Amino acid sequence: MAALVEQAKNTKTDTRNREVLPLPKRANAPSDRAPVLLEPNDEFTGSAMTVPGEPAYAKVMRRRLRTLASLPDRELRPIELLASELFNNCIRHTRSGDPGGEITISVFKLEGRTQVRITDAGPRDGEITVPHLRPLDPDDESGRGLHLVATGASRWGTIHHDDGRTSVWFEVDRIDRNPARPADYAEW
Template identity: 80%
Template sequence: MRAALVDRAEETETGAAKRDVFALPKRATAASDRAPVLLEANPEVTGSAMTVPGDPFYATVMRRRLRTLASLPDWEIRPVTLLASELFNNCIRHTRSGDPGGEVTISVFKLAGRTQVRITDAGPREGEITVPRLRPLDPENESGRGLHLVATDASRWGTIHHDDGRTSVWFEVDRLERNPDRPVDHAER
């Protein structure tokens, strides 16, 4: 993991090695980032939140962290990491999260019978208004499918517009009981 965080070493004029080091994820401290979107009263909640730089490299870091925090079997975590990746990429493409110094906050919660993930951006770029919404699919365009994937594969999803200009997109995936009589699909491994 440490080797993955060091991008490259360059020789300076003095012959000393200079390294470009990627920042490590940090714990999100805002109470709103560490609380789930609740659809029922008095749930049992286990969760965590982290903030990472808005760089495509951190999609991999986010997926690894989600796997660890959710502690779900591989066949159940895959849809969660796929949907989170789509939302992460939307943040860095459409908001200040993708600008130099931009950040994305990822929150994950284990709730009764389901896993909830919330991805929060750094707010719109100067002079822009960004509102996550389903747009008509254009078969000629390679982009614009992320929220459709979330709407199709998530059990529930929605958006939250924060007073500070940030936007969160959250989704839940219901946990499924694995049928022991069903043969194992090797693609699930």
């Protein structure tokens, strides 16, 4: 019994030492709250949020994508993967990864497709960054993120904002479902 009392005393119940992440905030820029439309279409639902440019927020972003997209896992996994790649690129290559940096994630359900846009905080001082496909080097451990987006997305592109920020967006077409078959039916 004395051992249990001693163990209880040694167990931390104080949360002051545990890091508490701040909550995401609503994106305020109108351009962050509207999809990139390649054709006139007034019908869409979507949302945008801004989070600190810290790796821990990739999980928050993926959770938000799952909630907003409300798609079956087989359709959601590619979206999560591509968004994670772009999120990590923002942290690695832009001011978003610096202390106080932020990343805006916008998700839109459009007719027959889902669009995701990841917006960085702009290039670091003295640097010019433009997201682009680089030649693949099999010996290089990086440089595959945009290739993954280019091959995994139905459409993608970049937007350079007047305030210095850059957005990379992609769309993934939803899988047509035959109402006579279950949604998770796969043909072999």
